[in-house]
Amino acid sequence: MPNPREIKRRIRSVKNIRQITMALEAVSASKVRRATAQALSARAYANTAMQVLTDISSASGSVTALHPLLASRESIGTVTICLITSDRGLSGAYNANVIRVARQFAQHLEKPVRWVAVGRKGRDALVRLRENVEAEFINLPAWWTIDAMRPIRQVLVEDFLKGYSDEVYVAYTEFINTLTQKPMVQRLLPLAFDEQSALSRPDYLKMMEKPESSVSDYLFEPSASAILEEIVPKFVENILLELILESQASEHSARMVAMRNASDNAKALADDLNLTYNKARQSAITAEILDIVGGVEALRGQERTAAAEESVH
Numbered sequence: 092m093p094n095p096r097e098i099k100r101r102i103r104s105v106k107n108i109r110q111i112t113m114a115l116e117a118v119s120a121s122k123v124r125r126a127t128a129q130a131l132s133a134r135a136y137a138n139t140a141m142q143v144l145t146d147i148s149s150a151s152g153s154v155t156a157l158h159p160l161l162a163s164r165e166s167i168g169t170v171t172i173c174l175i176t177s178d179r180g181l182s183g184a185y186n187a188n189v190i191r192v193a194r195q196f197a198q199h200l201e202k203p204v205r206w207v208a209v210g211r212k213g214r215d216a217l218v219r220l221r222e223n224v225e226a227e228f229i230n231l232p233a234w235w236t237i238d239a240m241r242p243i244r245q246v247l248v249e250d251f252l253k254g255y256s257d258e259v260y261v262a263y264t265e266f267i268n269t270l271t272q273k274p275m276v277q278r279l280l281p282l283a284f285d286e287q288s289a290l291s292r293p294d295y296l297k298m299m300e301k302p303e304s305s306v307s308d309y310l311f312e313p314s315a316s317a318i319l320e321e322i323v324p325k326f327v328e329n330i331l332l333e334l335i336l337e338s339q340a341s342e343h344s345a346r347m348v349a350m351r352n353a354s355d356n357a358k359a360l361a362d363d364l365n366l367t368y369n370k371a372r373q374s375a376i377t378a379e380i381l382d383i384v385g386g387v388e389a390l391r392g393q394e395r396t397a398a399a400e401e402s403v404h
Contacts, residue, residue: 095375098368102361109357115181116350122343123269125234130266130340133333140326144282158319160248160327163281164257169203171225171256172196173247173279173331175263175338176213178231182342183349185264185272186212189338192274192295193262194220199293205256207246209335225250235339240332248327251280263334264341265297270348272341277334282327 174193176186190213197204208214208227217224226246232239250256259280265273277297 095368095371098364098371102364102368105357105361105364109354109361112350112353112357116347116354119343119347119350123340123347126336126340126343127266127269129234130333130336133329133336137330137333140329143322144326158316158323159252160280160282160323161319163283167202167257169205169256170197170200171205171207171247171250171259172276173207173209173243173259173261174213174217175261175335176208176210176216177338177342178211178229180212181349182346183352185342185345185349186210186216189213189262189264189274190216192276196260196262196276196293196296205250207243207250209243235332235335237328237332240328240335243335244328244331247279247331248324261331261334263338264345266337266340266344269344272345279327279331279334282323282330 172193174190176189180186193213204223205225206217206222208217208224208229210231211229214224214227214229228243247259251259258278260276261279262274262276265275267273273295275295275297
């Protein structure tokens with residue numbers, strides 16, 4: 092039976108850990124609502140941007156020749172994958188899942204991969220695996236904005252325009268609800284709609300599906316190429332920001348759930364330790380009572396022996 096003093100020390104340690112996990116759960120819960128609202132708003136904005144690009148494409152015939160970020164390469168050589176993780180852990184399997192999916196996709200490509208790591212956890216994992224990390228972004232902001240995201244976009248766009256990579260993908264975590272987040276990979280560049288059947292793609296690969304055009308005619312002023320030159324980089328920024336915000340909402344949700352589970356487990360462990368402590372204490376008390384009873388019986392035996400000896404004399 093363990094020492095009651097040692098059990099008491101373990102109970103205090105578990106209760107202290109539970110206080111920490113409950114505090115982290117409260118912090119994440121306070122951030123989840125704002126992060127979720129930002130992610131859903133960015134998702135709606137990105138969908139509208141794709142609708143505008145579809146309308147312009149329908150009106151001008153083809154937009155791939157009007158901007159280099161829209162043109163697909165005939166042969167795919169090197170691919171850039173932007174891996175979005177968090178700087179901190181304590182978020183369950185959030186980081187491990189997206190890292191696993193990103194590496195699985197890289198192996199599926201069977202092509203040279205250049206990595207851009209957003210988040211300390213992803214950077215550390217890629218370095219341990221000796222992957223080709225071209226750029227890293229750590230010490231991430233508490234809340235993402237266009238300005239904070241722009242250096243990441245610049246690295247990815249320059250990779251594509253300078254020919255260092257022929258396609259750019261983003262590995263992120265799609266926010267579904269507070270309890271469910273799904274690691275996904277989405278193509279960012281070229282900014283073109285997917286023409287392949289969804290059945291021929293891995294289930295974690297998300298491509299831009301071409302929506303139906305809602306506008307029959309456009310009047311371009313001054314020209315379609317001038318308009319695309321202005322709006323296509325902004326579309327890329329908005330899509331990338333949407334994926335980052337999806338990951339941020341998923342991170343806070345995953346951390347809140349993980350800390351809630353940790354708090355529940357700590358409470359259950361403390362209850363088990365309390366039961367063990369009570370059993371150990373009861374056992375110790377029982378042993379002490381038995382020692383006292385044994386001592387009393389020994390004294391009585393000695394007294395009976397002494398009385399018998401006196402009666403003999």
